Amino acid sequence: MNNADKIKAAYEGATNYPNLAARLIDAGVQSYTVDVSSVIILYRFENGEIHLSEKTDAPIAIADAFDEALTVQTIRDNQQGKSTFPEFMQGIAQAGVRFYEATLANNPRVTYIGIGGFYEEVIAL
Numbered sequence: 289m290n291n292a293d294k295i296k297a298a299y300e301g302a303t304n305y306p307n308l309a310a311r312l313i314d315a316g317v318q319s320y321t322v323d324v325s326s327v328i329i330l331y332r333f334e335n336g337e338i339h340l341s342e343k344t345d346a347p348i349a350i351a352d353a354f355d356e357a358l359t360v361q362t363i364r365d366n367q368q369g370k371s372t373f374p375e376f377m378q379g380i381a382q383a384g385v386r387f388y389e390a391t392l393a394n395n396p397r398v399t400y401i402g403i404g405g406f407y408e409e410v411i412a413l
Contacts, residue, residue: 291316291339295331305367309392309411318393324381325350334393348377351384354402358383363400363409 289297294315302308312320312331320331325348329341362379365371371379380388384402391397396411 291331291333291337295339295341304369306411306413309390309396310413313392313396313413319389319391321387321389323387324348324377324385327377348381350381350386350402352403354384354405356383356405356407359385359400359402359407 295312295317298308298311298315298317302311316333316335318332318334320329322329326343327341327345327348328343331339331341333339359380362371362376362383365379366373366376380400383400384404385400386402388398388400390411391399392411396413397408398411399406399408
């Protein structure tokens with residue numbers, strides 16, 4: 289199974305974000321970065337290989353300033369199943385998040401970064 293297939297299988301079987309993170313770890317992903325505007329994702333594997341996803345939708349407009357409270361609320365809504373992935377991406381874009389980095393190996397966490405600020409959250413696996 290190639291890296292693209294491993295990533296696809298992880299997403300298809302995931303029940304929530306912590307479960308997805310665990311499945312990506314099992315697939316060998318150590319970290320990934322999401323560009324919010326394009327939703328292009330760069331996955332980094334434990335063997336040094338990378339996989340770059342392809343974007344097919346229109347760009348998402350990003351707010352000029354980072355809003356931590358709106359970022360946290362958008363994350364919570366998604367964790368509680370109140371939003372889909374596209375709605376989550378739109379919400380963090382409105383909160384001024386330009387990209388986020390999910391570090392899965394050693395101290396799993398996601399860091400949401402925008403102009404003027406950032407928010408980091410531990411992934412409870």
